[in-house]
Amino acid sequence: MNARRRLLALLLCGLPFGALAQGFAGLGTTAEGFAIPERGRALTFPADHGPHPAFRIEWWYLTAPLTGEDGRDYGIQWTLFRSALAPEERDGWSSPQIWMAHAALTEPDRHHVAERLARGGIGQAGVTAAPFAAHIDDWQMTGTPGKGIDQLHLTARGKDFAYDLRLEASGPIVLHGDAGYSVKSPKGQASYYYSQPGYTVTGTIETERGTVRVSGQGWLDREWSSQPLAEDQRGWDWFSLSFDSGDKMMGFRLRDGGPGFTSATWIGSDGSAKPLPDGALTLEPLETTTVEDRAIPTRWRVVLPAHGLDITVGAMNPQAWMGTSFPYWEGPVTITGSHTGRGYLEMTGYE
Amino acid sequence: MLLDVRSVTKTYPGAERPVLKDVSLSLDRSETLALTGESGSGKSTLLHLVGALDGFEAGEITLDGTSYSQLDEAGRAGLRRGAVALVFQQFNLIPALTVAQNLAFHARLGGAYDPDWTATLAQRLGLADLGSRYPEQLSGGQQQRVAIGRALALRPRLLLADEPTGNLDEATGDAVLDLMLDLVRDTGAALFLVTHSERIAARLDRRLHLGSGQVA
Amino acid sequence: MTRWAFLALLSHWRRQPLQLVAMILGLALATGLWSAVQAINAEARASYAAAASRLGLSQGPTLTSPDGTIPSDTYVALRRAGWQLSPVLEGPIRLGGRTLRLVGVDVLSYPALPDSSALSGIAPLDVLTPPGRLFASRVTAEGFDGDPRLVLSQDVPAGVVLTDIGTAEALLDRPGALSRILVLPDQPMGLAPLADLAPQLSLSSPSATSDAAHLTDSFHLNLTAFGLLSFAVGLFIVHGTAGLVMEQRRPLFRTLRALGLPARHLTLLVLAELLTLALIAGLLGLVLGYLVAAALLPDVAATLRGLYGAPVEGGLTLRPLWVLSGLAMAVVGAGLAGARGIWALVRLPILASSGMALRSVASGLGARHLALAGLALILAGYLALRLMPGLTGGFVMLAGLLLGAALLLPLLVDACLQLCQRRAKGPVAQWVWADMRVQLPGLSLALMALLLALAANIGVGTMVSSFRLTFTGWLDQRLASELYVRAASDEQGAAIERWLASRADAVLPLRSAEITLAGQPGELYGVADHATYRQNWPLIASEPGVWDRVAAGEAALINEQLARRENLWPGDTVTIAPDWTLTVAGVYSDYGNPKGQVMVSIPALVAHHPEVPNRRFGIRVDPAKSEALARDLRQSFDLPEESIVDQAALKASSLAIFDKTFVVTGALNVLTLGVAGFAILTALLTLWTMRLPQVAPAWALGLTRAQLGRLELCRSLALAAITALLALPLGLALAWVLLNVINVAAFGWRLPMYLFPADWLRLFLLALIAGGLAAALPARRLHRLPPAHLLRIFANER
Structure with missing residues (x-):
């Protein structure tokens, strides 16, 4: 399986096999022939809910901290990646579009992961903007016709878990950065980035322990680009936090040799979004856990003075490791400190 | 004179000293001669030379006018098929052949097979009923009687015998020797017998002693 | 004590170096031929297994359609139902003038891709989009190695070109079609049954062995049978020698026992000695086997590819399986050969009458017992065929027939000799025949080996030649077009x-x-x-x-x-x-x-x-015009050279494949005959010391040494001739079984049997040459023997 995993990792980077070290570093490359995000281009919906084949990489990324009727905390992840080997779409096997999806169900003591891969062009995976429908194999994120992405039906299943959830958005779509143009480094690498952070989630999850009714809050991220990382950036720490106060915050740090590059968006309970520049957000690891032979920070201090935020964010299950073609850490978190609430944390590039 | 051995010297390859040195003796027709000597005195070697089984480096042996030194291997083999016959201590019958076949073998090889004579010999040697047996099924005395019969069936002019009773107990040995001497006398053959036994030597016409490779 | 006793035991070999050579060489030959066959089999099987696993041919259940084609829409539909699957599209493709198997896979889902080292430096885009890349091993790529799409990968089995499914679709011109769908091992929970989702497809779980292994089983069984035969023939050499060595050392064993060495201790020492010899010979045999296998493997590989389409590389690697099996056979063989001697040693009394080892007459109880056992074996073989029809029964019958006939041999040869002895006129002739009968027990093992080798030659030769004759006639019928x-x-x-x-x-x-x-x-x-x-x-x-x-x-x-x-x-x-x-x-x-x-x-x-x-x-077309028509056709349609083949060329290449198939058989035949010749030589040499007391009296009674030497040669020739004559009916019986039982079970066709007397004559002469060569050395020795050595027989107690 190793040969295939490595092959996939390289495929998704769109680079010659074996030409670079494994991992996310490959994302930081030039975008020959691919479209580049432009500042000032207005996002239009529902069209931009659909795929952008001219861009190298794109994702539909949904996370939701949940609580079960059994009183236990859970979390689910549903992610569909699109990776283009060439900036075009063709019918049949010769399509250069590759699809990959990850699904996860996190319990306090267990973490279930599944991965799917598909070639574009044959109908095994794809996304349509209106009516909105994203699928790979039998996993799907389907919108109610006429309602854009406000009402979603979300399913996925793996060897030892499955979920079937209904999502209902209660606020507007949030554009990050400059009206959806999100800068990723001081050198100007950027992506298009918008979110729907305010879903109310209900449905069922299933493991070998049985089926549990769950409810909670969901957060959808949409991002596409052709060169999301700078050459020296090695990975990121990304937070989506929903506070009990009704406020929300998206924040990330791109790690490099130095202090890194941070970015955040403060979302008020009314849905208003305030982008914050590099340096406004500070992230400090407090505690690491050994996961898969590497040290992963699983408790963080998150400070955003502009909004009086000084919190500790801790992993619900520190072993929420995504042992997929790209390995990374992703799982639900609990917030304490100046604010309380729940959220999701993703950490990539830890070797 | 039937046999004349004159100044024969024999050295085995690799040996320091000759086993026979300047040995001379002679034997008349129908004469019986006993050669005695210690172990290793060379008496068996002398017998082998007279039997044309082996060559020598100096001197001459003549049998009935035939000079040994003139003979090649085929000539020596021819001599063994006609003029001389041997009886060994070990009997040395041909194990693959029956008693009857053994008795006739040498005579047939020499082209002198006489069925009546062979039958007479078998009768006199007490082998008449044993014709279809194989040598290993016989006692030592019986085997030696076959060997004597095989030799005399050829009607040789000279019979050579090397300790013919050496492997037999005294009573059997005496019986076998009696038979042999009787038959030799009847056929008119000369006998050259090697033995270390004074008692046996005394029963022959003449005796010689071999010591340190020389006849005394 | 152990050390000195062991040295005393070993001193025997210094005085009898020939016995040591016979022992080690015999065992090495036996092990060598056996392990050569094992190496070839292991290599071929490993190739199949590697091919199967590398190509995912036997990686669990597979969906196929009765008509051979599955629409790729069906694949997508099953995927959308949640099933984890991997599609394969394959078919024949002409590349570099040869027909190869193009296997198109979805590189994203295929469970057995080549190692990533083959992929370094290749852009995924090039693999997934036209014109695509073709992965093939160096052997396969001969003939199209200039193709810009080619990527060399030793992971791809011979005869197979691996590519992305998109490329395969275009090259095979089968858009939207799949040959089969692999069902991957990890499936999500709660899936609907495949039988409901796609009732038109059938799910087959391939057995543990791949198609290639299944199809070629009979071929390997044939080779193994030959290997065992060679081993048995080689063992005859060792058995004879080992028996003699034990016999000759009896006085030494007695002395050692008398000096206070316990019987157990002595037995262990002899066992240790035997084991050492076996290991040395085994290692030599492995080297020999490796060389033989390396020489034969390319032809075997060509056969397996040509006849069965089974992928086998031409290279040989040292595999623990056949190395161990070779050593084990050497040890087991030495044990078998020495068993009787050791058994006798365990029961050896310290004092014993100096038993004469010579037996005067061969037709004793031993030969008759052997013959009875032989008849029983032949009967058992016949019953086996009745009770378990098919390949196994056929081979059991063959084994029974061959071994039984071998055991019958001493009695039959003795009967022949007796007949000759009775009809012999002169005393020398009579003695020679009688003497051969005495020698027979010591030589019968070697003669059995010769019998088996000759019978195998006649049998297999008759089968191959009959097959070839039939095949040629069949080609004429089958390839009727010009x-x-x-x-x-x-x-x-x-x-x-x-x-x-x-x-x-x-x-x-x-x-x-x-x-x-x-x-x-x-x-x-x-x-x-x-x-x-x-x-x-x-x-x-x-x-x-x-x-x-x-x-x-x-x-x-x-x-x-x-x-x-x-x-x-x-x-x-x-x-x-x-x-x-x-x-x-x-x-x-x-x-x-x-x-x-x-x-x-x-x-x-x-x-x-x-x-x-x-x-x-x-x-x-009129044969006279066929060449012109072919030329016109090529020009009119711009067809490549290999697109038009005339009848003669096709027949020639078919016959070439046929002949290659039996190159190995032929080579093993010759080797077995060589081993048998060697068996006679060693038997004669080991009997040497026993020969002198038998020929010395004849010499003393007036035969020359030259005559004795010539007679020695004649004896060996006569024995070889008698054995060869007896081998003829056995060989023909063997051919009949091969053609009417083995072939039907193994390949599914029955062949008419033809007789080839010219081949028999050639084999008869070969047998005489083998017998003559084997006796040449002892005869020469006898001819040159100094009279003093013969005289010792008369002087000393042996």
Whole structure:
């Protein structure tokens, strides 16, 4: 399986096999022939809910901290990646579009992961903007016709878990950065980035322990680009936090040799979004856990003075490791400190 | 004179000293001669030379006018098929052949097979009923009687015998020797017998002693 | 104590170096031939297994369609139902003048991709999008190594070109089609059953062995049987020598025992000595086996590829399996050979009468007992065939026949010698025959070895030659068209057909589909209604009006393999597809093809398989004009050289493949005969010390040494001749079993038996040469022996 995993990792980077070290570093490359995000281009919906084949990489990324009727905390992840080997779409096997999806169900003591891969062009995976429908194999994120992405039906299943959830958005779509143009480094690498952070989630999850009714809050991220990382950036720490106060915050740090590059968006309970520049957000690891032979920070201090935020964010299950073609850490978190609430944390590039 | 051995010297390859040195003796027709000597005195070697089984480096042996030194291997083999016959201590019958076949073998090889004579010999040697047996099924005395019969069936002019009773107990040995001497006398053959036994030597016409490779 | 006792034991070898050589060389030869065969088998099997695992051929359950094609939409539908699957599209492809197997896989889902080292420096885009990349091993890539799409990878089995499914779709011109779908091991929970989702597909779980391994089982069984035969022949040498060595050391054993060495201790020492010898010989044998295998493997690989399409590389690697098996055989062989001696040693009394080892007459109890055991073995073999028909029974019968005949040999040879002895006139002749009878017990093992080697030669030679004769005649019938043409596409095929209509006497389309017959892979052929077939096709059984009925689509022809395997004969019915059953109107012979085959009329074939390509044609034309027509055809359609083959070339290449198939058999035959010759030599040499007391009296009574030497040679020649004469009926019996039992079970065809007396004469002479060569050395020694050595026999107690 190793040969295939490595092959996939390289495929998704769109680079010659074996030409670079494994991992996310490959994302930081030039975008020959691919479209580049432009500042000032207005996002239009529902069209931009659909795929952008001219861009190298794109994702539909949904996370939701949940609580079960059994009183236990859970979390689910549903992610569909699109990776283009060439900036075009063709019918049949010769399509250069590759699809990959990850699904996860996190319990306090267990973490279930599944991965799917598909070639574009044959109908095994794809996304349509209106009516909105994203699928790979039998996993799907389907919108109610006429309602854009406000009402979603979300399913996925793996060897030892499955979920079937209904999502209902209660606020507007949030554009990050400059009206959806999100800068990723001081050198100007950027992506298009918008979110729907305010879903109310209900449905069922299933493991070998049985089926549990769950409810909670969901957060959808949409991002596409052709060169999301700078050459020296090695990975990121990304937070989506929903506070009990009704406020929300998206924040990330791109790690490099130095202090890194941070970015955040403060979302008020009314849905208003305030982008914050590099340096406004500070992230400090407090505690690491050994996961898969590497040290992963699983408790963080998150400070955003502009909004009086000084919190500790801790992993619900520190072993929420995504042992997929790209390995990374992703799982639900609990917030304490100046604010309380729940959220999701993703950490990539830890070797 | 039937046999004349004159100044024969024999050295085995690799040996320091000759086993026979300047040995001379002679034997008349129908004469019986006993050669005695210690172990290793060379008496068996002398017998082998007279039997044309082996060559020598100096001197001459003549049998009935035939000079040994003139003979090649085929000539020596021819001599063994006609003029001389041997009886060994070990009997040395041909194990693959029956008693009857053994008795006739040498005579047939020499082209002198006489069925009546062979039958007479078998009768006199007490082998008449044993014709279809194989040598290993016989006692030592019986085997030696076959060997004597095989030799005399050829009607040789000279019979050579090397300790013919050496492997037999005294009573059997005496019986076998009696038979042999009787038959030799009847056929008119000369006998050259090697033995270390004074008692046996005394029963022959003449005796010689071999010591340190020389006849005394 | 142990050390000195061991040294005393070993001192024997210094005085008898020839026995040491015979012992070690015999064991090494036996081990060598055995391990050569094992190495070849292991290599071939490893190739199949590697191919199967690398290509995912046996990686769990597979979905197939009765008509051989699955629409890729079905694949997507099953994927959307949650099933984790991997699609494969494969088919034959002409590359570099050869037909190779193109395997197209979805590189994202395929479970057995080549190692990533082959992929370094290649952009994924190039693999996934036109013109694509072709992965092949160096061996396979010969002939198209200039192709810019080629990527060398040693992970891809020989004869296979691996590519992305998109590339395969274009190259095979089968858009939207799949050959099969692999069901991956990890599936999500709660899936609907495949039988509900895709009832038209059938799910088969391949057995542990791949198709190739299954098809070639009989071939390997043949080789193994030959290896065992060689081993047995080699063991004869060792057995004889070991027995003699033990016999000669009896006085030494007694002395050691008398000096206080416990019997157990002594036995252990002898065992240790035997083990050491076995290991040394075993290692030598392995080296020998490696060399033999390396020399033979390329031909075996070619055979397996040519006859079965089984992928085998030409290279040899040292595998623990056959290294261990070779050493084990050496040790077991030495144990078997020394067992009697050691058993005697355990029971050896310290004091014993100096028992004479010589036996005067061979026809004693021993030979008669052996002969009885031999008859019992032959009978047991016959019963085995009755009780368990098929390949196993056939081989048991062969083993019984060969071993039984070998055990009968001493009695039969002795009877011959006795006859000769009775008719012999002169005393020398009489003595020689009698003497041979005495020698017989010591030589009979070597003669048995010679008998087996000669019988195997005659038997296998008769089979191969009969097969070749039949095969040549069959080729003449089967390849009746003067020219065979292959078009690049169906369109070109149609154009060629039109173009030829006015220029050739007849154009016979050759169309076929791969189907499943009685649960195994098979082929469905379309046959044109033409006199060419009516006159020439090699039918071995048929109903009246067979061709009319086939042309009318009412009946089918099947090949002999299918007929014998499924016991289908004219009048029975054959199921070609679940909804298509036809009466069998005739059975035809179809050599060199392990698969079952059905022939129907072309309209019937097209009706059920509209997708079968129409690109290959046989062309009937006046032979004088065929060359010109081929030239015109090439020019008109710009066809590459290899697209048009004339009948003669096709026959020649078929016969070349045939001959290669039996190169190994021939080589093993010669080697076995060589070993048998060596067995006689060692037997004569080890008997040497016992010979002198037997020839010395004859010498003393007036035979020359030259005569004795010549007689020694004659004896050996006579024994070889008698053995060869006895080997003839045995060899013919062997050939009969091979042709009528083994071949039917292994390949599915019965062959007529032809006799080749010229070959027998050649073998007879070979046997004489082997016997003569073996006796040459002892005879020469006898001729040169100093009289003093002979005289010692008279002087000393032995």
